[in-house]
Amino acid sequence: MVVFDRPKSLSPVPFHYCPGCTHGIVHRLVAEAIDALGIEGKTIGIAPVGCSVFAYNYFECDMIEAAHGRAPAVATGVKRTHPDNIVFTYQGDGDLAAIGTAETVHASARGENITIIFINNAIYGMTGGQMAPTSLPGQVTTTSPYGRDVNIQGNPIHICEMLSTLDGVAYAERVAVNNPKNVLKAKKAIQKAFQNQIDKKGLSIVEVVSTCPTNWGMTPAEALKWVDEKMIPFYPLGVYKDVDAKGDAQ
Amino acid sequence: MSGKVLMKGNEALAEAAIRNGCIHFFGYPITPQTELAEYMAKRLPKVGGLCLQAESEIAAINMVLGAAASGVRAMTSSSSPGISLKSEGISYMVGSDLPCLICNVQRGGPGLGGIQPSQQDYYQATKANGHGDLHLFVVAPASVQEMVTLVGRAFDVADTYRTPAMILADGALGQMMEPVDFDTALAGKREVPEKTWATCGHEGKRKKNIINSLFINPDELEKSVLEREERYKLIEKNEVLWEEYLVDDADIVIVSYGISARICKSAIEMARAEGIKVGMIRPITLWPYPKAALAKAANTASKFLVVELNMGQMVDDVKVAIDCRRPVSFFGRTGGMLPTADDVLAEIRKLNGGKQ
Amino acid sequence: MTTNFLLSGFGGQGILFAGKQLAKTGMDTGLNVSWLPSYGPEMRGGAANCSVIISDKEIGSPIVTTPDVLVALNLPSFLKFESAIKAGGTLISDSAMIPEKSARTDINAYYIPATKMASENGLDGLANVIILGYLLKITKIFDYEMFLDHMIKGIPPHKAALIDKNRVALSLGYNYNE
Incomplete structure (x- = not known):
């Protein structure tokens, strides 16, 4: 009996990610959701610019590689052309919450019926460890070498909290993948975000608090601990908006 | 030190x-x-x-x-x-x-x-x-x-x-x-x-x-x-800036800038060792363009070779600068590939009529 | 006189640092030098290499495609670049990492188990410096004492603890007999 296998929607190729990076886990959860809902043949994924730029190599559905930050706009174009297809974006914090903030906010405000998977690891990975819009106050990065000073570099952005104020957003939940319990919760949230799209409820976003051991300068184990001790207290997990649940959680 | x-x-x-x-x-x-x-x-x-x-x-x-x-x-x-x-x-x-x-x-x-x-x-x-x-x-x-x-x-x-x-x-x-x-x-x-x-x-x-x-x-x-x-x-x-390298007696003048010009310099050294009279004008300002220097070189040189890391974007500027008085050919790599000095040397030899 | 070096290995083996030491010592002795790394995401755990040119003339192309000296610290580097070494050139290979031997008869091939020597002597991470020591002996490009002096001066104060280890590593390589 097979108890563990590669999801059908995940391509049989090795990831390029660093040891201890949680992109691999989230990729798998997305593929599992696509498999569970049986939508691989009608799904179109939009890859970002950032470490997950090569996501188009990792999912078996049709994929588009967007310009930096523009994935929600590209997704809008696809979804409006093929409203019965399933469209998701997979974006990092620089892509979604810095250069693509306008696209993120306006796709949300329009209530585009798409699914956004948002990887928040508080740093730019691809370019080698610069400050992200979600870098924590005091966090040392290569462009905040003396620690992020909110008086100079500004405050981090809480995406789920912000988007939950927009009428077009059907569902916003923040999850983490730093332990098995959280991974199971994340899996459920991602699947719900796709189900919402099938049910034509509007925009669903799942923010995944993630790691970057390489650019945080930590071992993979230390990075998971840092998520617990630093990231989650600043970015509390939970459902920030759910049109199904009256009176929204949190 | x-x-x-x-x-x-x-x-x-x-x-x-x-x-x-x-x-x-x-x-x-x-x-x-x-x-x-x-x-x-x-x-x-x-x-x-x-x-x-x-x-x-x-x-x-x-x-x-x-x-x-x-x-x-x-x-x-x-x-x-x-x-x-x-x-x-x-x-x-x-x-x-x-x-x-x-x-x-x-x-x-x-x-x-x-x-x-x-x-x-x-x-x-x-x-x-x-x-x-x-x-x-x-x-x-x-x-x-x-x-x-x-x-x-x-x-x-x-x-x-x-x-x-x-x-x-x-x-x-x-x-x-x-x-x-x-x-x-x-x-x-x-x-x-x-x-x-x-x-x-x-x-x-x-x-x-x-x-x-x-x-x-x-x-x-x-x-x-x-x-x-x-x-x-x-x-x-x-404000025009350019560098001339062995242009005075050159039969072939390479026009190249930036990192490509360095590769060309190595190639020119190799070609000169073979007796091929080749030199280079290296535009340092790309705008304004060193038109006068190129026009002057066209009085003495018989051929021009543009070398860039693209598909020949500067060729027209050279043609205009020399009023199309001499043939202008192009050699380049693109997409992040760099030619070697040997590659440029091969182009120089070709222009020299295949003679070494 | 121009010497073209190509140093290649995994990211993290100290290839770029070793190349920089060669370039810096060249500069300090009044020669023209250039150092060009491979760059991008591949630097994180993948292949890393750098071109170093040391010359008494102006340096043209900074890219070394046919090295006079190839330093290979891993098998992919050996397989990729061994055939590119100039005839009469030199191969220095970390035999602890690379089981292959060069079949070429027109180059001088040297083998040193630098990574093994490093771990056996409590010098983890300094195989690159051991190789540099060996390179100095083979190529005679710089005086040993002068090179050591420049290398130690280049170690920042907060890493002063590494001075002795670097000294020992360089000496191990320099005194290695195949």
Whole structure:
């Protein structure tokens, strides 16, 4: 009996990610959701610019590689052309919450019926460890070498909290993948975000608090601990908006 | 022990900018220029400056616009895809007659392209980095030392003629280390006009200043464009830079800039050893273009060979400069691939009639 | 006289640092030098290489495609670049990492188990410096004492603890007999 296998929607190729990076886990959860809902043949994924730029190599559905930050706009174009297809974006914090903030906010405000998977690891990975819009106050990065000073570099952005104020957003939940319990919760949230799209409820976003051991300068184990001790207290997990649940959680 | 330091092009350029009085930097991470921003982030707080990571290249160039309008030397840097995003802001800066420095550490395109060195943004930099009748003062360094010496020149030209200036480098120049002498960074410094036009609060002591690129009446817009055109003519008259290498007796003249020109120099040395009379004109300013130097070379040389890391974007400029009096051929690699000196030598031999 | 070096290995083996030491010492002795790394995401755990040119003439192309000296610290580097070495050139291979031997008869091939020597002597992470020591002996490009002096001067104060280890590593390589 097979108890563990590669999801059908995940391509049989090795990831390029660093040891201890949680992109691999989230990729798998997305593929599992696509498999569970049986939508691989009608799904179109939009890859970002950032470490997950090569996501188009990792999912078996049709994929588009967007310009930096523009994935929600590209997704809008696809979804409006093929409203019965399933469209998701997979974006990092620089892509979604810095250069693509306008696209993120306006796709949300329009209530585009798409699914956004948002990887928040508080740093730019691809370019080698610069400050992200979600870098924590005091966090040392290569462009905040003396620690992020909110008086100079500004405050981090809480995406789920912000988007939950927009009428077009059907569902916003923040999850983490730093332990098995959280991974199971994340899996459920991602699947719900796709189900919402099938049910034509509007925009669903799942923010995944993630790691970057390489650019945080930590071992993979230390990075998971840092998520617990630093990231989650600043970015509390939970459902920030759910049109199904009256009176929204949190 | 010499007074030289071994430094990456990206970092050397940043240091030269600071030494030329630029303590306001705005940028966004992109390979292969990120070290420039990182260097600024480390150094500027120590010298009372500001390095701000913007949320996008679009925001960064508009922060530069604001800082330049306020009367300070400001700069931004990026690589090809990011420069495309800045094009709107660059056009607005030209229209508002604002000086600044923009550095493009080019990588392969189009689109997201790649991250290896290229010169595929020649058209963009020299013909149309934004909409409207516009030029940028564009310099193409060929060594880390020139990444330093050309910074001061670019700022001075920008301030003198109230125009954005661009350093068009590439991934190799940005990433490589070479010895640098910083004493040269300020060597050619000139007096620049006071920025009486800056919007820094009139304190009731002068008429208000307006920084603006909107001229809703066409006659006013035309007047403003024509006035700028006069400054462009002065730049073309006064600010052309180029290097000639073994041109006097050359039968074949290579025209090449930046990192390609270095590869060509190695090839020319090899060809000369075989008795082939080949030389090079290396445009240092890509706009204004060294037309006169090329026209003069066409009096004595019989063939021209353009070598670039693109598909021949400079060929037409050479043809125009020499009035199509001599055949112009092209050799280049693109997408981040670099030719070797042997590849260029093979082209030189071909042009030499296959003779060695 | 121009010497073209290509140093290649995994990211993290100290290839770029070793190349920088060669370039810096060249500069300090009044020669022209250039150092060009491979760059991008591949630097994080993948292949890393750098071109170093040391010359008494102006340096043209900074890219080394046919090295006079190849330093290979891993098998992919050996397989990729061994055939590119100039005839009469030199291969220095970390035999602890690379089981292959060069079949070429037109180059001088040297083998040193630098990574093994490093771990056996409590010098983990300094195989690159051991190789540099060996390279100095073989190529005679710089005086040993001068090179050591420049290398130690280049170690920042907060890493002063590494000075002795670097000294021992360089000496191990220099005194290695195949």
